[in-house]
Amino acid sequence: MVGRLVENLELYGRLSELDRRAIAALPLTLRRFEPGEDMVIEGDAPSHCRLLISGLAFRHKTLRDGRRQIMSFHVPGDICDIEGLLLSMDHSVSALSRAEVGFIPHLAMEALLDGHPAISRALWRTELVEAAVAREWMVGMGRRTAYARIAHLFCEMYARLGAMGLVENGRCRFPITQTHLSDSLGLSVVHTNRVLQALRGDGLLSFRGGELIVHDWPGLQAAGEFDPAYLHLRSVAA
Amino acid sequence: MVGRLVENLELYGRLSELDRRAIAALPLTLRRFEPGEDMVIEGDAPSHCRLLISGLAFRHKTLRDGRRQIMSFHVPGDICDIEGLLLSMDHSVSALSRAEVGFIPHLAMEALLDGHPAISRALWRTELVEAAVAREWMVGMGRRTAYARIAHLFCEMYARLGAMGLVENGRCRFPITQTHLSDSLGLSVVHTNRVLQALRGDGLLSFRGGELIVHDWPGLQAAGEFDPAYLHLRSVAA
DNA sequence: CGTGAACTTGAGATTTCTCAAGCGGGGTGG
DNA sequence: CCACCCCGCTTGAGAAATCTCAAGTTCACG
Numbered sequence: 001m002v003g004r005l006v007e008n009l010e011l012y013g014r015l016s017e018l019d020r021r022a023i024a025a026l027p028l029t030l031r032r033f034e035p036g037e038d039m040v041i042e043g044d045a046p047s048h049c050r051l052l053i054s055g056l057a058f059r060h061k062t063l064r065d066g067r068r069q070i071m072s073f074h075v076p077g078d079i080c081d082i083e084g085l086l087l088s089m090d091h092s093v094s095a096l097s098r099a100e101v102g103f104i105p106h107l108a109m110e111a112l113l114d115g116h117p118a119i120s121r122a123l124w125r126t127e128l129v130e131a132a133v134a135r136e137w138m139v140g141m142g143r144r145t146a147y148a149r150i151a152h153l154f155c156e157m158y159a160r161l162g163a164m165g166l167v168e169n170g171r172c173r174f175p176i177t178q179t180h181l182s183d184s185l186g187l188s189v190v191h192t193n194r195v196l197q198a199l200r201g202d203g204l205l206s207f208r209g210g211e212l213i214v215h216d217w218p219g220l221q222a223a224g225e226f227d228p229a230y231l232h233l234r235s236v237a238a
Numbered sequence: 239m240v241g242r243l244v245e246n247l248e249l250y251g252r253l254s255e256l257d258r259r260a261i262a263a264l265p266l267t268l269r270r271f272e273p274g275e276d277m278v279i280e281g282d283a284p285s286h287c288r289l290l291i292s293g294l295a296f297r298h299k300t301l302r303d304g305r306r307q308i309m310s311f312h313v314p315g316d317i318c319d320i321e322g323l324l325l326s327m328d329h330s331v332s333a334l335s336r337a338e339v340g341f342i343p344h345l346a347m348e349a350l351l352d353g354h355p356a357i358s359r360a361l362w363r364t365e366l367v368e369a370a371v372a373r374e375w376m377v378g379m380g381r382r383t384a385y386a387r388i389a390h391l392f393c394e395m396y397a398r399l400g401a402m403g404l405v406e407n408g409r410c411r412f413p414i415t416q417t418h419l420s421d422s423l424g425l426s427v428v429h430t431n432r433v434l435q436a437l438r439g440d441g442l443l444s445f446r447g448g449e450l451i452v453h454d455w456p457g458l459q460a461a462g463e464f465d466p467a468y469l470h471l472r473s474v475a476a
Numbered sequence: 477c478g479t480g481a482a483c484t485t486g487a488g489a490t491t492t493c494t495c496a497a498g499c500g501g502g503g504t505g506g
Numbered sequence: 507c508c509a510c511c512c513c514g515c516t517t518g519a520g521a522a523a524t525c526t527c528a529a530g531t532t533c534a535c536g
Contacts, residue, residue: 059373061373061374069376069377069381071377082366086250087370090370090467090470113355125324127366128325128365131365131369134372135299135309135329137376138307138309138379142424143307143424146491178515179514190516191492193517194516232328415481416483426525428526429523431483435484
């Protein structure tokens, strides 16, 4: 159940057997979410952490008039609302696809962190990587064209999913709509659609029915000015 | 020397006398940076943490062709490269104004964190707040007009500086150029300049020679769609 | 008095947006 | 089993925001 979490935490350094056993012993309540369903809402002060076990999720803020900004995507092994441990939520988290989520009581989490500095440090590190990703998104929204921005996002997800073994033969599932894509990148759906066609036309990728196919990985990286260093992964999808 | 840091860490909950004394006992080497000088550079793997003692600093990434994106501003009491403790730097940090910086060896920092869970937690919380600010910037760059974006940034800094007691009579020092402003918000200098004039013309603020004067705080907040909740401050400048 | 950085202005070029409408497939009720 | 409907995708076209280029101004500083 927590396999992906341990994997995630061990990306940069092994945990002790003791640490691993403590994680495995976490009390976990399972729940399933349907696509689009909210897992936490802005303003909540959650009493549990939500560990994504299968499926994808995303963080977002929605303004009064309906404009929405998606701020990150989450893959299995991520805790989607870790900040809820210390702060109230200033944004919402929703399921992208059908998702299985493990609920871990804050009390258990706090005990785990206080008793296991190595886990605390590893979890903090995943947090820092998330912040690095957020900064890279800022660079994109502030300083890159729509074309580069879209290319970059696909590079990022391709690399992240690849690192989890979810890329096969240049293909991976990435079940988002063009609306999600637009809301991630700060674009209109219309423009996103046209730029997507350009990327396809340039032979870089196809994206259809929630499946991403990368036809020209070096070309796509160049188009997106993608340098995976900020992901702090150990290896990158070939 | 570390007064601001303790203040910062105690924003949400007191530390014990023991914790406070441990912080005060940190070995600290002082160094001064001139405006624009780099404190850490992308790619560095620092061996010390940089605690900002006086002055302002900012994080940024610069692309090959010179486009730059500023990703955050830092005030006294912030550790500007805390992620260097666990990761290599994927961006640079530079001094905005003349700044005094305390260098703390990573070894001392690690010992402090491992021995004092409360400090570890408090520091993590400041990190989470930073991430929240980053998300709000994303909303701005993705979904707000230049006018709202500029207003919002000034609201944010006014609130943050106000919370530190650095606002007096609706005025505060915020020593950035219009170029910095543009690079923070993903705008061209020309456009920034014109929008700034509009904000001044609408009687919301003046910004000249690195001094921000807020003439109409409610109006400015409305223009920027500013809701300080994401800053997770205890109080907001009046 | 000369110089450079920051700021300002003008004007045309681009990117991206908005509005409006048509298309297509999967799901549902009759 | 079929018609209908909705959501997501696509296209067209004019509008708006923002950018780039180019030059002029101001002011602090040496």
